[in-house]
Amino acid sequence: MHSVQDVLVTLARRHAFADLEALADDPEIEAVCEFGQRLLSLDAEDFAVEARQVPPALRRRARACTMPQTPREQPRGALESLRPAYGLLLEVIEVRWHRRELSPMVAALHIASEYLPLLAFEPALGHAGDPARWPAGLTAPGSRFGVIGDRECDHTKPEQSAANRTLRVAGEPAEGWRAYFDRQHSQVAGALATCVADCRNPCAAMDWVAPDRRDDLALRSRVALAFADTPLVRLRHAAPVGHGFGVPSPEEVLDAWQRSRLVLGKTEVGRAATEEDGFPLPGLPSLFSAVSAAPVAPSTLLADIAAHLETLLRARTG
Structure with missing residues (x-):
């Protein structure tokens, strides 16, 4: 037993x-x-x-x-x-x-x-x-990272939105910060990888x-x-x-x-x-x-x- x-x-x-x-x-x-x-x-x-x-x-x-x-x-x-x-x-x-x-x-x-x-x-x-x-170089002149609606950018619309948000979310209240991580941070991860590894129209984002x-x-x-x-x-x-x-x-x-x-x-x-x-x-x-x-x-x-x-x-x- x-x-x-x-x-x-x-x-x-x-x-x-x-x-x-x-x-x-x-x-x-x-x-x-x-x-x-x-x-x-x-x-x-x-x-x-x-x-x-x-x-x-x-x-x-x-x-x-x-x-x-x-x-x-x-x-x-x-x-x-x-x-x-x-x-x-x-x-x-x-x-x-x-x-x-x-x-x-x-x-x-x-x-x-x-x-x-x-x-x-x-x-x-x-x-x-x-x-x-x-x-700072992520948004240097010639970078399309986070520019919503740019048709030359290989990012999807959700990725463009997430990239735009990530550039300013550090200045948002805690509620906005947490909402960003719940919904968009993983899309930024994919967007960065696309920039450096899979972009058909490279810009200055990775310079x-x-x-x-x-x-x-x-x-x-x-x-x-x-x-x-x-x-x-x-x-x-x-x-x-x-x-x-x-x-x-x-x-x-x-x-x-x-x-x-x-x-x-x-x-x-x-x-x-x-x-x-x-x-x-x-x-x-x-x-x-x-x-x-x-x-x-x-x-x-x-x-x-x-x-x-x-x-x-x-x-x-x-």
């Missing part, structure tokens, strides 16, 4: 934070479970601020994965660097895979695809696409990038755009979160990823996706690292939250 403690510890180890919270009768354990569940669900707004009963070290690591909620908030979190956020995304993908929760796993992959161009731009920008710190770095940035950005169009990411359309139909099977996910690797592997940067790095979707961390031009590995944040919960549970029942 398993004891109650054994059952609760097993839930913690399986990252079943919501189930454990429902069974726990302890405010501290409940708070840590809520913190972990928000991370696992990628529902990160303000959670690091509210979770006062969570150890500060865990809260600091979580904050590094979140977008600031006001234009002047410090530290800048995921606008400083997206690598911690992508480490968390990889850990979430891995946990969801092992729990066979494939619909939220595919949703996490979709999020990763939307912001991947900013991961590519991070070395050139010196930040991860902070609207308060765009380079701020040093010539000796532009080709490399273009290669990595092109792979970021290609990832968003792979069979793996397109599974998102067949996996409506919150519905009980259309969820891909593990075999379908692996097949889609294998076909994606074949497509991505045709370029020098994308070839990283073909590496066998021990991840459930082999090569995904290597691909993110290649696009980033810096190591991106799965984080241990969820695992460390689970370990902290186990410590609390054993202390309560020991």
Whole structure:
């Protein structure tokens, strides 16, 4: 017979934070479970601020994965660097895979695809696409970036609108800032990648990038755009979160990823996706690292939250 403690510890180890919270009768354990569940669900707004009963070290690591909620908030979190956020995304993908929760796993992959161009731009920008710190050269004379209605620009109308907004959103109130990130920031990511890698009518928007770095940035950005169009990411359309139909099977996910690797592997940067790095979707961390031009590995944040919960549970029942 398993004891109650054994059952609760097993839930913690399986990252079943919501189930454990429902069974726990302890405010501290409940708070840590809520913190972990928000991370696992990628529902990160303000959670690091509210979770006062969570150890500060865990809260600091979580904050590094979140977008600031006001234009002047410090530290800048995921606008400083997206690598911690992508480490968390990889850990979430891995946990969801092992729990066979494939619909939220595919949703996490979709999020990763939307912001991947900013991961590519991070070395050139010196930040991860902070609207308060765009380079002046982005709007230099001859640039069409953010010019709405310019027919020579390869950006779609939504991308033009988002690009226009990103140039001024740092001066808006907090409500406008948050609305921009909810609806438009990912479109700016794609717009930047189009500028440097896929524009048929180049303007001066990318002249701020040093010539000796532009080709490399273009290669990595092109792979970021290609990832968003792979069979793996397109599974998102067949996996409506919150519905009980259309969820891909593990075999379908692996097949889609294998076909994606074949497509991505045709370029020098994308070839990283073909590496066998021990991840459930082999090569995904290597691909993110290649696009980033810096190591991106799965984080241990969820695992460390689970370990902290186990410590609390054993202390309560020991």
